[in-house]
Amino acid sequence: xxxxxxxxxxxxxxxxxxxxxxxxxxxxxxxxxxxxxxxxxxxxxxxxxxxxxxxxxxxxxxxxxxxxxxxxxxxxxxxxxxxxxxxxxxxxxxxxxxxxxxxxxxxxxxxxxxxxxxxxxxxxxxxxxxxxxxxxxxxxxxxxxxxxxxxxxxxxxxxxxxxxxxxxxxxxxxxxxxxxxxxxxxxxxxxxxxxxxxxxxxxxxxxxxxxxxxxxxxxxxxxxxxxxxxxxxxxxxxxxxxxxxxxxxxxxxxxxxxxxxxxxxxxxxxxxxxxxxxxxxxxxxxxxxxxxxxxxxxxxxxxxxxxxxxxxxxxxxxxxxxxxxxxxxxxxxxxxxxxxxxxxxxxxxxxxxxxxxxxxxxxxxxxxxxx
Amino acid sequence: xxxxxxxxxxxxxxxxxxxxxxxxxxxxxxxxxxxxxxxxxxxxxxxxxxxxxxxxxxxxxxxxxxxxxxxxxxxxxxxxxxxxxxxxxxxxxxxxxx
Numbered sequence: 018x019x020x021x022x023x024x025x026x027x028x029x030x031x032x033x034x035x036x037x038x039x040x041x042x043x044x045x046x047x048x049x050x051x052x053x054x055x056x057x058x059x060x061x062x063x064x065x066x067x068x069x070x071x072x073x074x075x076x077x078x079x080x081x082x083x084x085x086x087x088x089x090x091x092x093x094x095x096x097x098x099x100x101x102x103x104x105x106x107x108x109x110x111x112x113x114x115x116x117x118x119x120x121x122x123x124x125x126x127x128x129x130x131x132x133x134x135x136x137x138x139x140x141x142x143x144x145x146x147x148x149x150x151x152x153x154x155x156x157x158x159x160x161x162x163x164x165x166x167x168x169x170x171x172x173x174x175x176x177x178x179x180x181x182x183x184x185x186x187x188x189x190x191x192x193x194x195x196x197x198x199x200x201x202x203x204x205x206x207x208x209x210x211x212x213x214x215x216x217x218x219x220x221x222x223x224x225x226x227x228x229x230x231x232x233x234x235x236x237x238x239x240x241x242x243x244x245x246x247x248x249x250x251x252x253x254x255x256x257x258x259x260x261x262x263x264x265x266x267x268x269x270x271x272x273x274x275x276x277x278x279x280x281x282x283x284x285x286x287x288x289x290x291x292x293x294x295x296x297x298x299x300x301x302x303x304x305x306x307x308x309x310x311x312x313x314x315x316x317x318x319x320x321x322x323x324x325x326x327x328x329x330x331x332x333x334x335x336x337x338x339x340x341x342x343x344x345x346x347x348x349x350x351x352x353x354x355x356x357x358x359x360x361x362x363x364x365x366x367x368x369x370x371x372x373x374x375x376x377x378x379x380x381x382x383x384x385x386x387x388x
Numbered sequence: 389x390x391x392x393x394x395x396x397x398x399x400x401x402x403x404x405x406x407x408x409x410x411x412x413x414x415x416x417x418x419x420x421x422x423x424x425x426x427x428x429x430x431x432x433x434x435x436x437x438x439x440x441x442x443x444x445x446x447x448x449x450x451x452x453x454x455x456x457x458x459x460x461x462x463x464x465x466x467x468x469x470x471x472x473x474x475x476x477x478x479x480x481x482x483x484x485x486x
Contacts, residue, residue: 050400052397053397074397075447075484076395076397076445076447076448076481076482076484077395077397077398077401077435077436077445077448077481078434078435078445079434080401080431080434080435093401093431096433096434096435096439097433097434097439099439099440
């Protein structure tokens with residue numbers, strides 16, 4: 018019988034949660050790397066037992082861990098992330114130039130076709146690639162070398178490259194997003210990049226045509242339709258139908274359009290999920306009610322999904338990498354909270370159960386569908 | 389032989405006990421001890437000092453013989469008691485973060 022494995026990164030370690038295809042009974046394995054911040058764990062689409070984990074600490078820096086047995090055992094691989102050439106400067110919070118400094122890996126994106134190829138999105142924002150299973154890393158410096166680089170500035174969480182979406186149809190195309198520079202696209206395998214932020218409106222940017230500076234929180238794509246992207250921006254849920262050349266707002270009837278996480282149903286390209294958060298000053302759900310919102314129309318029209326989720330006194334956050342879907346027939350959707358809960362729905366969001374409720378603050382959740 | 393004590397979080401990374409014994413060619417300095425440590429446990433590279441500049445990470449401290457050696461130049465000879473293995477060279481994660 019098929020099954021699901023959830024790879025959960027938290028402030029104090031990683032956890033591997035597994036269930037069979039019914040997704041009713043879960044086993045919890047962990048913590049792996051106890052005490053360390055695990056920003057992200059993700060499996061290779063080409064080999065589900067090949068996992069990569071980003072392990073970091075303010076004391077001892079960055080490590081990358083690799084597993085070849087689905088998370089039962091791990092091996093520390095390469096952790097040298099050196100910017101290509103002169104590192105240069107970006108803009109600091111006060112507008113002054115600040116040297117580019119590597120801090121951590123936010124997101125690991127294994128290649129769709131090769132278990133040994135994996136991209137890493139890092140803070141200060143840059144994109145690295147390994148083609149030897151994480152042993153060595155090379156920067157794709159055309160991104161940071163884009164002319165706008167010196168004007169990029171950090172968001173409140175740091176200047177992080179947090180989203181990496183390889184185009185499943187065109188292997189030369191990839192989308193990435195940076196807080197708070199915006200979204201970028203390459204059409205030549207990462208050699209050159211263009212900002213794709215036309216149509217975004219941000220209160221703190223007076224110029225409506227600004228090429229960069231937008232605080233993009235997360236991008237999501239359905240693999241069957243890679244030219245359509247959904248974005249949870251700092252404020253606003255956005256959509257593009259032309260691979261980012263133009264964006265339009267699809268927040269519609271959401272009660273608040275601030276948030277971090279966004280994802281797309283595995284089998285319905287126009288079914289989108291977000292978790293509205295009250296505001297950038299109050300990082301918790303509106304009215305203390307934890308509600309996932311689902312649109313079946315590609316945005317604009319949203320419905321709250323509440324069955325099984327706390328509807329009073331809930332003041333957690335759901336971070337940008339902390340939502341994921343499986344690919345079983347009845348699409349499963351999962352998310353983790355800063356309160357340490359992981360919630361699962363085996364019916365596309367209609368109802369929810371608590372997989373585990375007292376983990377450290379959850380930073381990331383990735384679902385793997387197992388044969 | 390030089391005795392080195394690792395902070396607990398790095399023991400798991402290295403797959404090592406807290407206290408290690410290393411053979412270090414003279415002169416015995418912070419740099420040569422850390423070179424030997426990283427050669428024997430490559431997964432520790434980048435966790436104690438920067439990969440490229442070899443500068444100590446800000447929240448890592450070095451102690452020996454009840455002295456804080458963190459701000460000593462890396463090529464300064466370590467105390468004789470460390471060189472003779474009577475006292476360990478301590479790598480310590482700073483108390484920080486509340």
